Amino acid sequence: DTGVSQDPRHKITKRGQNVTFRCDPISEHNRLYWYRQTLGQGPEFLTYFQNEAQLEKSRLLSDRFSAERPKGSFSTLEIQRTEQGDSAMYLCASSQGDSTYQPQHFGDGTRLSIL
Amino acid sequence: AQTVTQSQPEMSVQEAETVTLSCTYDTSESDYYLFWYKQPPSRQMILVIRQEAYKQQNATENRFSVNFQKAAKSFSLKISDSQLGDAAMYFCAYRRGDKIIFGKGTRLHILP
Numbered sequence: 001d002t003g004v005s006q007d008p009r010h011k012i013t014k015r016g017q018n019v020t021f022r023c024d025p026i027s028e029h030n031r032l033y034w035y036r037q038t039l040g041q042g043p044e045f046l047t048y049f050q051n052e053a054q055l056e057k058s059r060l061l062s063d064r065f066s067a068e069r070p071k072g073s074f075s076t077l078e079i080q081r082t083e084q085g086d087s088a089m090y091l092c093a094s095s096q097g098d099s100t101y102q103p104q105h106f107g108d109g110t111r112l113s114i115l
Numbered sequence: 116a117q118t119v120t121q122s123q124p125e126m127s128v129q130e131a132e133t134v135t136l137s138c139t140y141d142t143s144e145s146d147y148y149l150f151w152y153k154q155p156p157s158r159q160m161i162l163v164i165r166q167e168a169y170k171q172q173n174a175t176e177n178r179f180s181v182n183f184q185k186a187a188k189s190f191s192l193k194i195s196d197s198q199l200g201d202a203a204m205y206f207c208a209y210r211r212g213d214k215i216i217f218g219k220g221t222r223l224h225i226l227p
Binding site: 033041042044056 | 165213
C-alpha cells in the first residue's frame with residue numbers, strides 16, 4: 001500500500017493558463033474523489049468517480065474544470081483559463097467498495113498558485 | 116443542506132493534558148456517518164476516528180474518543196494525554212452517501 005499519490009506537489013502558473021493535476025489512488029480502490037481546500041477552510045467536495053464513471057459533480061466545478069478517470073485507475077483534474085480564485089490546495093482521496101462507511105484515504109495534495 | 120460547524124478556530128493544550136474539540140452539524144437525515152480528520156502541517160489528511168449515527172456507543176481509538184449527542188447534533192473529540200505529535204488542524208466531517216462535508220477546522224497547539 002503506497003498510499004494516494006498526487007502530482008505535482010506545487011504548481012505556479014500565470015492567470016489564464018491551463019493546468020492539469022494527476023492523482024494515483026491506492027491500487028485496489030475503486031472510488032476516487034477530488035476536493036478543493038482554500039486557506040482557513042476545510043476541504044470542499046468537487047467530484048467523484050466509481051471506477052471510470054464520474055458519478056457526481058459539485059456546483060463548484062465550473063465549466064473550466066474537467067476531471068477524467070479513463071481506465072478506472074489514475075485520474076486527472078484540468079483547469080482551463082485559470083483565475084486568481086483557483087488558487088487552492090487540490091486534494092485527491094480514494095476508497096474501496098460501495099459502503100459509505102469505508103474511510104477515504106487522502107493524498108498530499110497539489111497546491112496551485114495563480115500569479 | 117448539511118453544514119458542519121467548528122466554533123473553535125484555535126486551541127492550545129499542555130502536553131499530557133486532555134483537550135476537547137467541539138463540532139456541531141445540521142442535518143435532517145437519520146442515517147449518516149461522522150468523522151474527525153487530522154491534517155498535520157504540510158502533510159496529508161488522515162482519519163482519526165469515525166462514528167455511525169445509528170450507534171449510541173461513543174467511538175474510541177486509543178487516546179481519542181468522541182462524545183456523540185445525536186439529538187443535539189453534537190460530535191466532540193476528546194484527546195487524552197496530549198502529545199507533541201497531536202499538533203495539527205482537526206476537521207470534523209459529516210458523510211451521507213458519497214459526499215463528505217467538512218467543517219472549517221480547529222488548529223490544535225500542543226504546549227511542551
